[in-house]
Amino acid sequence: MANAPKILDTDYLDEAYPKINKAIDNANEALNKHGLTDSKADEAVNTANNAIETAKLTQTEFRQAVLQGDSSPLTGVLSVGADGTVYEEGPQERFVSEHNQISLQLKNDPKLEYESTGFATWKQRFESKSINVKDFGAKGNGTTSSTGTDDTLAIKSAIAYAATIRAYETVLSPGIYEVYETIYLPPGMKLSANGRLNKNATIRYRGEGWAIATSGGFGEHRRNVIDSVQIDLNSSTASGGILIGSLTDDTIIPVDHDFVNIEILDVKSGQVGFCLKNASGITMTGCRFNKGSGGTGLLIVASGNNTGVMAFNGCCFGGHKQNDIGIELRHGSGGLDGFTFNGCYFGGKKPFLISGESGVKNVTLNSPHFEATTVSEEYYAMDIKSVHGLTINSVTFFGKVDPNFVGMVFRGQCSGVVVNGVDANEFLNGTVYKNLFTSSPKNSILSYSYGSGTNRSIIQTSGNFDDVVLVTSNGTKTNVTEAKTIKTDVIIGISSGKKIDFGASSPANDTPLQARGRGDYRFNTLPAELGSTGSKYIIHGWSNVGSGTPGTIQECRMLTGN
Structure with a gap:
């Protein structure tokens, strides 16, 4: 393609128009190029850009063009297009209008693309920055080929390419993707399924370690988003589904991550559905980790650094018949501080576990639901150790006719526990609050409002409840038994309101x-x-x-x- 010649100062109008049209023809020719390889597509884009640069120069030079035949002021503000259209605005304005139209076509036309297998379209690469794994050879048909090929390399290649061109999203189209190695997400990368959960994209993980993990060194595990992806842990040697952070490097501090509509299936004994280590600034919405034959739904670990500032909305942690632990907050050499759970479900042999030695601060649960199943050993819906500042509003304990079921058990020194409204429907013969420490919790308000059991204990303790306000109803089905000592300043009856x-x-x-x-x-x-x-x-x-x-x-x- 020949470059369009520049307009000279001595050109007449009829000499300038062919040069302008040549520049426009070059741009249109670049726009309509099809069936090019990667290098040819780049050449076409560069050619179009050269044509546009030529057009920009023409705008300036056209103002100096010598008009043929008549140089009167009236003629100087007229311009006639190739089709005979008269533009009274003047030659410069006419060319700006035509140039803008061509630029808009180049921006919006999806036709200019790579024809070679495995490359994204021009529009995807240079504008939307969204890369589809199927463009890199992923099949998503739930099978491994006769040559042993699965979808691992294709997904990794798509993510690597997206990172190279600074694309913000890698997309999993509908399908079941066979994966045998950990998929690492670089900083700022979004992994999403372009469809509804359970209807489209599933990663069937058959390898060791984690199905998905963040990557990078210090300060790089940042701003990842995972949206509407389902993970099937189809491997007994896998560590778990998703790891945010590093289990071996305490200097890794993940921040600012969002997780939406993720489901992790088939979590087995010893495995973890989702793990957050030393992380902060986490938002999780509509995620489910409640199907399997053991293991832990969500594990949050503080080791060497503080962990917290997290919000969980409408999530499901553990199944009451499927998992060992619904969620565990484990504090080691780092502290845990600032967790909010809104409308979440907790199930498992231990639906909600706080463990470790350093302590947890400022945990809020709004309208949580804890569900138990019949077990031979004593069962704790909330197993709490060394927590300071725990607020629970409108909690439901669903005990499934199990006398071994305990609503909340306190270990270590706990303080500032406020429980507003307890529904122990079907709780029957279990215990609402139990103390396994010498003096815990302190400075707390514990309430109990409703339940259908006949032999229930509200408080059962081997030590003292110090500086605790016990708020309870005066019905015949709510009895305080087996409490050696209850220390409190005020007792208020819920039904009577008397103090x-x-x-x-x-x-x-x-x-x-x-x-x-x-x-x-x-x-x-x-x-x-x-x-x-x-x-x-x-x-x-x-x-x-x-x-x-x-x-x-x-x-x-x-x-x-x-």
Whole structure:
């Protein structure tokens, strides 16, 4: 293709137009090129760009062109196109308009593409930056060829190519992809399925280690997105489904990752569906790790660095008949801080486990559901160790008629635990709260509101519940049994709203005075025998017979018989 000649200062209008049209023809010829190899496609794009650069120069030079026959001011603002159209705006404006039209065609026309197998279209490569694994030879038909070829190399090649051209997304088209080696995601890469979960893209993993993992060194495990991908752990030697971070290098700190609609199937004993190590800034929505024959759904590990600032929305961690652990927060030499779970399901022999030595801070669960199955050993829905700042709102414990089922068990020193609203429907003969530590939890509020069991224990302890407010209903089915000691300042009945507290003097002597209701009662913590012989008494406490601040209070005396 010959380059379009430049317009000279001495050219007349009829000499300038052929040169302009030649530049336009060159651009159109580049636009309509088909059936090119990789190098030819680049040549076509470069040729089109050269034509556009020539056109830009022509815009400037055209303003200096000598108009044939008439150089009057009126003629100077007229320009006649090749088809006879008169452009009154002037020659420069006309060319700018035509140049913009050609540029728009080059941008939007999907026809200019690579014909060789395994390369993305021109539009994909230079504009959308989305690479499809099937363009690199992935079959996605759930089989391994007679020559032993699977989809591993094709997927890895697509991701490597996407990283080279700085594409932001690698797409798995509908299909089942046979994979035998770990797929590593470089920083900033999105791996997604272009369709609905369970209807399209499944990675059937048959190798060792992890099916998918982040890659890079210090500071590089950042900004990955995995969307609507299903992983089938079809290997007994696999470590698990997805690893974010490094299990061997504590300097790796993953940040800013989003995971949407991921499902991991067939998690076996000793395997982990999803692992986050030393990570922060994680968002997980609609993910499911609840099918298998053991193992852990989600494992969050802090080792050498703090881990936290994570939000989980509408996720399913563990199956009550399928997995050993639904989710585990494991604190080692690094701390765990800042976790929010909204509307999540937890199942397994231990649906929610906090383990380790360093402690966990600031965990919030809104409307969680814990489901148990019948087991021979004692079973804990929430097995909590050394947690400080745990808030649970509207929790459901579903015990499946199992007397061994315990709602929450406290290990180590726990404090600041607030539980608002417990539904223990079908909980039956289990225990709501159990303490396995000398004095835990401290400074906490524990509540219990509803359940259909007949022999249930609300609190069962081998130590003390110190500085705990126990809020419970006064129904016949809610009994506090087997508690050696319960230490609390205030007891409030949910049904009645009446308050029982403790003190050495009447509420009328409190500083400042507190609002009290009719029926509230204070036990005297320093009783002494008073009165004269024959009518001695002790002050048992003080009862409110009227509401107010502090309200109308009557002293309650008991005769001693002396």
